[in-house]
Amino acid sequence: MNIQMPRINQIPFFFKKQNLLIQCGIIFFIIIILITLIGPFIVPNDPFTANMSERLSPPSSVYPLGTDHMGRCIFSRLIVGAQSTLGITALVVVTVALIGIPIGLVIGYIGGRLDTVFMRLADGILALPEFILAIAIAGFLGPSLTNLMISIVFVKWIAYTRVVRSIVISERNKDYVLAAKVGGSSSWKIIRRHMFPQVVSPVLVLATLDIGKVILTISSLSYLGLGAQPPAPEWGAMLNDGRPYFQSAPELMIYPGLAIFFVVLAFNLMGEGLRDKWDVKSR
Amino acid sequence: MFTIIKNRVIQLIVVLFILSLFTFTLMKMAPGDPVLTILNADEMVVTEEDQAELRNKLGFDQPLYIQYGRWMLNLMQFDLGKSYMTGKPVVEELLTRLPITAELTFFALTLMLCITVPLGVWSAKYVNRWPDQFSRILALVGASIPSFWLGLILIYFFAFKLGVLPSSGIGSYPQIILPAFTLGFTYAVIYARLLRAGLLQSLSEDYVYAARARGVKEWRILWLHAFRAAILPVLTIFGLSLGSFLGGAVVVEILFSWPGLGSLAIDAILNRDYPVIQGYVLLTGVFVVLANLIVDLSYYVIDPRMKRKEEAL
Numbered sequence: 001m002n003i004q005m006p007r008i009n010q011i012p013f014f015f016k017k018q019n020l021l022i023q024c025g026i027i028f029f030i031i032i033i034l035i036t037l038i039g040p041f042i043v044p045n046d047p048f049t050a051n052m053s054e055r056l057s058p059p060s061s062v063y064p065l066g067t068d069h070m071g072r073c074i075f076s077r078l079i080v081g082a083q084s085t086l087g088i089t090a091l092v093v094v095t096v097a098l099i100g101i102p103i104g105l106v107i108g109y110i111g112g113r114l115d116t117v118f119m120r121l122a123d124g125i126l127a128l129p130e131f132i133l134a135i136a137i138a139g140f141l142g143p144s145l146t147n148l149m150i151s152i153v154f155v156k157w158i159a160y161t162r163v164v165r166s167i168v169i170s171e172r173n174k175d176y177v178l179a180a181k182v183g184g185s186s187s188w189k190i191i192r193r194h195m196f197p198q199v200v201s202p203v204l205v206l207a208t209l210d211i212g213k214v215i216l217t218i219s220s221l222s223y224l225g226l227g228a229q230p231p232a233p234e235w236g237a238m239l240n241d242g243r244p245y246f247q248s249a250p251e252l253m254i255y256p257g258l259a260i261f262f263v264v265l266a267f268n269l270m271g272e273g274l275r276d277k278w279d280v281k282s283r
Numbered sequence: 284m285f286t287i288i289k290n291r292v293i294q295l296i297v298v299l300f301i302l303s304l305f306t307f308t309l310m311k312m313a314p315g316d317p318v319l320t321i322l323n324a325d326e327m328v329v330t331e332e333d334q335a336e337l338r339n340k341l342g343f344d345q346p347l348y349i350q351y352g353r354w355m356l357n358l359m360q361f362d363l364g365k366s367y368m369t370g371k372p373v374v375e376e377l378l379t380r381l382p383i384t385a386e387l388t389f390f391a392l393t394l395m396l397c398i399t400v401p402l403g404v405w406s407a408k409y410v411n412r413w414p415d416q417f418s419r420i421l422a423l424v425g426a427s428i429p430s431f432w433l434g435l436i437l438i439y440f441f442a443f444k445l446g447v448l449p450s451s452g453i454g455s456y457p458q459i460i461l462p463a464f465t466l467g468f469t470y471a472v473i474y475a476r477l478l479r480a481g482l483l484q485s486l487s488e489d490y491v492y493a494a495r496a497r498g499v500k501e502w503r504i505l506w507l508h509a510f511r512a513a514i515l516p517v518l519t520i521f522g523l524s525l526g527s528f529l530g531g532a533v534v535v536e537i538l539f540s541w542p543g544l545g546s547l548a549i550d551a552i553l554n555r556d557y558p559v560i561q562g563y564v565l566l567t568g569v570f571v572v573l574a575n576l577i578v579d580l581s582y583y584v585i586d587p588r589m590k591r592k593e594e595a596l
Contacts, residue, residue: 123298125305131530132567139552139560140309216429220534223431224549239432250439257432265427 022276025269032263036082043076048231068242068252078259081233086263088149088234089214093207095153100160101203105191107161108168115165122158130155131217138226145234148227152217156210163206164199171198201278209271212264219260235260291576302568303358306561307351313557363565364558368551373562376547381566384532384543390459391466391528391535398471399517403478404505407513410483418475425472430531434465434538462539466531470524474517481513488512515585522578526571 059066068074107115125133130152137151138144171177172195180190219236221227228234230241235256242252338344345353357363363373406418441448441461449458485491486509494504533545540546544563551559 120297121301123294123301125301131527131533132564135530135533135548135552136306136309136560136564139548140313140557142314142555143552212427219429220431223429224534224537226549226552236429239435246435246439247443253432253435253439257429257435260429260432261427264429265423268423268427 022269022273025266025273028262028266029270032082032086032266035079036086039079040083043079044073046073046076048072048233066251068238068245068249074252074255077233077238078235078255081235081238081256082259082263084228084232084234085215085218085236085260088145088218088228089211092149092152092156092214092218093211096156096160096210097203097207099153100157101164101196101199103157104161104164105168105195105199108165109172109187109191109195111169111172118161122162125155125158131220134217134221135224135226138221143226143229145222145228145232148218148221152214156214159210160203160206163202167199167202168195171195201274205271205275205278208267208274212267212271215260215264215267288576288580291579295572295576298572299565299568302565303355304351306564307354310557310561311347313555358565363562366551366559367556368554368559373558376559377544377562377566380542380544380547383541384529384536384545387459387462387466387532387536387541387543388528390463391532394463395467395471395474398467399474399478402472402475403482403513403517404510406475407479407482407486408505410479415479418472418479421472422476425469428469430465430469431534431538433468434461434535437461437465438538462535462541465538466528466535469531470521470528474521477517477520478513481516482509485509485512511585515582518578518581518585522575525574526567529567529570 066074068077103118107118133155134148134151137154138147141147141150168191177190177194180194185193218227219234219239222234222236223240225240228237230237238256239253242249242256245252335344343350361374363377365371366373366376369376402418402421406415409415438461448461449455482505486505488509491504491508494508495501499508529545532543533548535541536543536545537549544566548560548563550556551563
């Protein structure tokens, strides 16, 4: 493994003196994870209970950030929304990695015609920007969160496959692989023992930087009405919900937007930190 | 020069072929029966015979590969069928919306360059001093802010609070500023970082030292010598991201009620108007591939070394 696991006598990476911005990113990240995990148990109100007599009320002791156009607690919805937004994103990124990495390992290692065909196919799909592809898929299959996730996975795996493939191609002819072959390792074992560890850190960096992008895509598409459908407390959908009350109650839009911004910022800072640490060249 | 054009055209055809297969498959996978959609649009009683007749007329009773062949033939004659919503030909619908999106994109690009170039040069000139840190933070913000939210905040301040700029509508220059800025800002600050990196690299090249030794003025070195080399990577990334620019335009168009291609696409999706969605996807694909081609060719104009490299091969 070329990732250095923190040893006892070694200071873990996130406590070392880092760039100030990256430290902020790590702190944000820890806070976000905590909120996501324990948030739903500590929210003051039920995020789905509508209370029409309390609609659009200002912040109070009951409703820390006030209520939305249906009289639902904005604060509670934001906290629970963190779980849905981040949960969806995590699911998407993990699925993408699970599809992209094995395919990249195999076509990179085998190469030849398989590789050519794949690259042509990838060029064809990548001619369309991922956002437009996602729109196309959501458009043909109908707007829903599941279709949105399918479309993002469909577009994203190619990037992972490409990164993995290029690393494998640059590694597969090196002497140590030859030595392993001479030593009687099967292709499967070489891929598993020698190729896979090489791709872990670049993929981790790519994934961390991608989390931000995926969050932005999901919330943009939800904002367009192509993703999470109301009354789900997804941040983009909340923004879409609040659109008609824009002039009278701008806070309906400001809070979810800020939430998206800070979470994406945290992941971008983390991703940059990891990239610098592992010295992974951006593609 | 001709080889590269030839290769690129072949690539363009392959890409378009895959794209057409992709949209055709998606269209066939789409839920709902287009025959019923068309018939129900007239609000008549639909009989079995009507359905069978229309199915026959549209060729939906044929095997899939024949349907694809027919569809492809029509496509080559720029016939994408008719919109379910309006009954007008899809190509006509797309062509009426295209100039509107083109206008938005053009202004956004102009605005983007007006931010990218000075910001990039400025931060390269004062590396690691405050202009550089400032542009670094801007780039982080640009990469993290949801563009629709940025647009909403801009509308809130400039249209509602200050009342200086209109929040929607098209036709006059003030109306373009907010949407163009929303679309261009994210890309502008990120490209500024790329430009900075490129400038820093080319400023440490030998020919820059040589120019300095000859006593060429510093601004000439920066703008004429270093800038020319540094703009190349920015151009590449720009060509590659023109597609996401068009994707971003969808959000901005919805936000500012700008009746361009993006609005058309979203309307079509919400009304399940599949021919229009298909037309939109194909058209965007063509644009992206063409943009990449233009970027490739512009290399030869900006950097003559590329031409020599190819001739040497």
